[in-house]
Amino acid sequence: MVDLIPSSDTVMQMLKRTGAFREGHFVYPNGAHSPPYFQMPLAFRYYATARVLAVALSRKFRLDRDISSQLPKISIISPSSGGIPVAFGVRDALSAEQIYWAEQENGKRMFRQYVNKGEVNPCIIVDDIIRSGQAIEETVALVESLGSKVVGCGAIVRFSSAPEIVGGVAIKSLVTFDAHMYDSGDACADCKKNGPVENVRF
Ligand SMILES: [Zn+2]
Numbered sequence: 001m002v003d004l005i006p007s008s009d010t011v012m013q014m015l016k017r018t019g020a021f022r023e024g025h026f027v028y029p030n031g032a033h034s035p036p037y038f039q040m041p042l043a044f045r046y047y048a049t050a051r052v053l054a055v056a057l058s059r060k061f062r063l064d065r066d067i068s069s070q071l072p073k074i075s076i077i078s079p080s081s082g083g084i085p086v087a088f089g090v091r092d093a094l095s096a097e098q099i100y101w102a103e104q105e106n107g108k109r110m111f112r113q114y115v116n117k118g119e120v121n122p123c124i125i126v127d128d129i130i131r132s133g134q135a136i137e138e139t140v141a142l143v144e145s146l147g148s149k150v151v152g153c154g155a156i157v158r159f160s161s162a163p164e165i166v167g168g169v170a171i172k173s174l175v176t177f178d179a180h181m182y183d184s185g186d187a188c189a190d191c192k193k194n195g196p197v198e199n200v201r202f
Pocket residue numbers: 025033034184185188189190191192
Protein backbone atom coordinates (compact mmCIF):
# COMPACT_ATOMS: atom_id res chain seq x y z
CA MET A 1 0.00 0.00 0.00
CA VAL A 2 2.70 2.45 1.02
CA ASP A 3 4.80 1.65 -2.06
CA LEU A 4 2.06 3.24 -4.16
CA ILE A 5 3.27 6.60 -2.88
CA PRO A 6 6.16 7.59 -5.19
CA SER A 7 9.05 9.57 -3.74
CA SER A 8 9.27 13.32 -4.11
CA ASP A 9 12.07 12.84 -6.69
CA THR A 10 9.96 10.45 -8.74
CA VAL A 11 7.05 12.90 -8.73
CA MET A 12 9.35 15.75 -9.80
CA GLN A 13 10.62 13.60 -12.70
CA MET A 14 7.03 13.03 -13.81
CA LEU A 15 6.32 16.77 -13.60
CA LYS A 16 9.45 17.59 -15.64
CA ARG A 17 8.72 14.95 -18.25
CA THR A 18 5.18 16.22 -18.84
CA GLY A 19 6.22 19.90 -18.95
CA ALA A 20 4.40 20.71 -15.71
CA PHE A 21 7.68 21.72 -14.03
CA ARG A 22 9.63 24.31 -16.00
CA GLU A 23 12.91 26.08 -15.37
CA GLY A 24 13.64 29.57 -16.67
CA HIS A 25 12.86 33.12 -15.54
CA PHE A 26 9.18 33.62 -14.86
CA VAL A 27 7.18 36.68 -13.83
CA TYR A 28 3.82 36.21 -12.11
CA PRO A 29 0.86 38.60 -12.54
CA ASN A 30 1.54 40.00 -9.04
CA GLY A 31 5.07 40.99 -10.11
CA ALA A 32 6.91 38.17 -8.31
CA HIS A 33 9.89 36.62 -10.13
CA SER A 34 10.92 32.99 -9.89
CA PRO A 35 13.31 30.64 -11.72
CA PRO A 36 11.01 27.58 -11.56
CA TYR A 37 7.39 27.44 -12.65
CA PHE A 38 4.70 24.80 -12.32
CA GLN A 39 1.93 24.49 -14.91
CA MET A 40 0.29 21.47 -13.28
CA PRO A 41 -2.49 20.71 -15.83
CA LEU A 42 0.29 19.66 -18.25
CA ALA A 43 0.88 16.65 -15.97
CA PHE A 44 -2.85 15.96 -15.68
CA ARG A 45 -3.35 15.98 -19.48
CA TYR A 46 -1.90 12.44 -19.54
CA TYR A 47 -4.37 10.05 -18.00
CA ALA A 48 -1.72 7.59 -16.77
CA THR A 49 0.24 10.34 -15.01
CA ALA A 50 -2.91 11.88 -13.58
CA ARG A 51 -3.94 8.54 -12.18
CA VAL A 52 -0.57 7.80 -10.55
CA LEU A 53 -0.49 11.26 -8.92
CA ALA A 54 -4.08 11.14 -7.67
CA VAL A 55 -3.79 7.59 -6.34
CA ALA A 56 -0.56 8.51 -4.54
CA LEU A 57 -2.22 11.49 -2.86
CA SER A 58 -5.28 9.41 -1.99
CA ARG A 59 -3.05 6.90 -0.16
CA LYS A 60 -1.91 9.66 2.18
CA PHE A 61 -5.54 10.28 3.11
CA ARG A 62 -6.37 6.61 3.45
CA LEU A 63 -3.50 6.18 5.90
CA ASP A 64 -5.11 8.84 8.10
CA ARG A 65 -7.42 6.89 10.40
CA ASP A 66 -9.65 9.87 11.13
CA ILE A 67 -10.36 10.13 7.39
CA SER A 68 -10.54 6.43 6.46
CA SER A 69 -13.01 5.77 9.28
CA GLN A 70 -15.40 8.35 7.77
CA LEU A 71 -15.33 7.01 4.20
CA PRO A 72 -17.37 6.96 2.03
CA LYS A 73 -19.29 9.84 3.68
CA ILE A 74 -16.65 12.33 2.58
CA SER A 75 -16.69 15.06 -0.04
CA ILE A 76 -13.64 15.90 -2.12
CA ILE A 77 -13.41 19.61 -2.80
CA SER A 78 -11.37 21.54 -5.34
CA PRO A 79 -10.79 25.27 -4.73
CA SER A 80 -10.59 26.00 -8.48
CA SER A 81 -10.44 24.45 -11.94
CA GLY A 82 -6.80 23.32 -11.55
CA GLY A 83 -7.76 20.98 -8.75
CA ILE A 84 -10.72 19.35 -10.52
CA PRO A 85 -8.77 16.45 -12.09
CA VAL A 86 -7.04 15.90 -8.74
CA ALA A 87 -10.40 15.86 -6.98
CA PHE A 88 -11.92 13.36 -9.42
CA GLY A 89 -8.86 11.10 -9.19
CA VAL A 90 -8.75 11.19 -5.38
CA ARG A 91 -12.51 10.68 -5.15
CA ASP A 92 -12.26 7.66 -7.38
CA ALA A 93 -9.39 6.12 -5.41
CA LEU A 94 -11.14 6.67 -2.06
CA SER A 95 -14.67 5.88 -3.31
CA ALA A 96 -15.78 9.05 -1.57
CA GLU A 97 -19.43 9.94 -1.95
CA GLN A 98 -19.33 13.57 -3.09
CA ILE A 99 -17.28 15.96 -5.17
CA TYR A 100 -17.48 19.76 -5.40
CA TRP A 101 -15.39 22.43 -7.03
CA ALA A 102 -15.37 26.13 -6.34
CA GLU A 103 -15.04 28.94 -8.86
CA GLN A 104 -14.39 32.63 -8.48
CA GLU A 105 -17.38 34.85 -9.19
CA ASN A 106 -16.76 38.59 -8.87
CA GLY A 107 -13.66 37.85 -6.82
CA LYS A 108 -15.52 35.58 -4.37
CA ARG A 109 -14.87 31.83 -4.16
CA MET A 110 -18.19 30.01 -4.50
CA PHE A 111 -19.79 26.71 -5.39
CA ARG A 112 -22.45 26.62 -8.08
CA GLN A 113 -25.89 27.77 -7.05
CA TYR A 114 -28.23 25.52 -5.02
CA VAL A 115 -25.60 23.79 -2.87
CA ASN A 116 -27.39 24.06 0.47
CA LYS A 117 -26.24 24.22 4.03
CA GLY A 118 -26.01 20.75 5.57
CA GLU A 119 -25.59 18.90 2.25
CA VAL A 120 -21.79 18.86 2.13
CA ASN A 121 -20.14 15.82 3.73
CA PRO A 122 -16.99 16.29 5.84
CA CYS A 123 -14.39 17.58 3.39
CA ILE A 124 -11.01 16.77 1.96
CA ILE A 125 -9.79 19.81 0.04
CA VAL A 126 -7.37 18.95 -2.76
CA ASP A 127 -5.50 21.07 -5.27
CA ASP A 128 -2.82 20.54 -7.88
CA ILE A 129 -0.48 23.08 -6.27
CA ILE A 130 -0.56 25.21 -3.12
CA ARG A 131 1.52 28.36 -3.54
CA SER A 132 0.32 30.96 -1.01
CA GLY A 133 -2.47 28.86 0.50
CA GLN A 134 -5.01 31.65 -0.09
CA ALA A 135 -7.28 29.54 -2.31
CA ILE A 136 -7.30 26.79 0.32
CA GLU A 137 -8.05 29.23 3.15
CA GLU A 138 -10.96 30.68 1.17
CA THR A 139 -12.28 27.18 0.47
CA VAL A 140 -12.12 26.28 4.17
CA ALA A 141 -14.25 29.35 4.91
CA LEU A 142 -16.68 28.41 2.12
CA VAL A 143 -17.06 24.84 3.39
CA GLU A 144 -17.55 25.99 6.98
CA SER A 145 -20.19 28.51 5.89
CA LEU A 146 -22.14 25.51 4.50
CA GLY A 147 -22.00 23.79 7.88
CA SER A 148 -19.36 21.22 6.93
CA LYS A 149 -15.90 20.66 8.39
CA VAL A 150 -12.48 20.02 6.91
CA VAL A 151 -11.00 16.61 7.74
CA GLY A 152 -8.15 16.62 5.23
CA CYS A 153 -6.24 18.81 2.82
CA GLY A 154 -3.62 17.98 0.22
CA ALA A 155 -1.93 18.85 -3.04
CA ILE A 156 0.52 17.31 -5.47
CA VAL A 157 2.97 20.17 -4.76
CA ARG A 158 3.04 22.51 -1.75
CA PHE A 159 5.41 25.47 -1.71
CA SER A 160 7.36 25.46 1.55
CA SER A 161 6.31 29.11 2.02
CA ALA A 162 2.62 28.06 2.18
CA PRO A 163 1.01 27.21 5.52
CA GLU A 164 1.55 23.68 6.84
CA ILE A 165 -1.82 23.58 8.57
CA VAL A 166 -5.15 24.83 7.29
CA GLY A 167 -8.61 24.55 8.87
CA GLY A 168 -6.99 22.65 11.75
CA VAL A 169 -5.52 19.88 9.56
CA ALA A 170 -1.97 19.31 8.30
CA ILE A 171 -1.60 19.71 4.53
CA LYS A 172 -0.44 16.50 2.82
CA SER A 173 1.59 16.74 -0.37
CA LEU A 174 3.70 14.55 -2.64
CA VAL A 175 6.32 17.29 -3.04
CA THR A 176 7.28 20.17 -0.75
CA PHE A 177 9.04 22.70 -2.95
CA ASP A 178 11.21 25.66 -2.00
CA ALA A 179 10.29 28.05 -4.81
CA HIS A 180 12.88 30.86 -4.26
CA MET A 181 10.37 33.55 -5.16
CA TYR A 182 11.44 37.18 -5.43
CA ASP A 183 8.76 39.75 -4.58
CA SER A 184 9.84 41.92 -7.51
CA GLY A 185 12.49 42.19 -10.19
CA ASP A 186 14.69 44.32 -7.93
CA ALA A 187 15.96 41.35 -5.95
CA CYS A 188 15.80 38.79 -8.78
CA ALA A 189 19.12 37.12 -9.63
CA ASP A 190 18.02 36.39 -13.22
CA CYS A 191 17.06 40.02 -13.81
CA LYS A 192 20.59 41.01 -12.77
CA LYS A 193 21.88 38.73 -15.57
CA ASN A 194 19.46 40.46 -17.99
CA GLY A 195 17.97 37.08 -18.84
CA PRO A 196 14.84 36.97 -21.01
CA VAL A 197 11.58 37.02 -19.05
CA GLU A 198 8.54 34.84 -19.49
CA ASN A 199 5.22 36.19 -18.19
CA VAL A 200 2.86 33.62 -16.73
CA ARG A 201 -0.89 34.05 -16.25
CA PHE A 202 -1.31 32.33 -12.88
ZN1 LIG B 1 13.60 38.43 -12.64
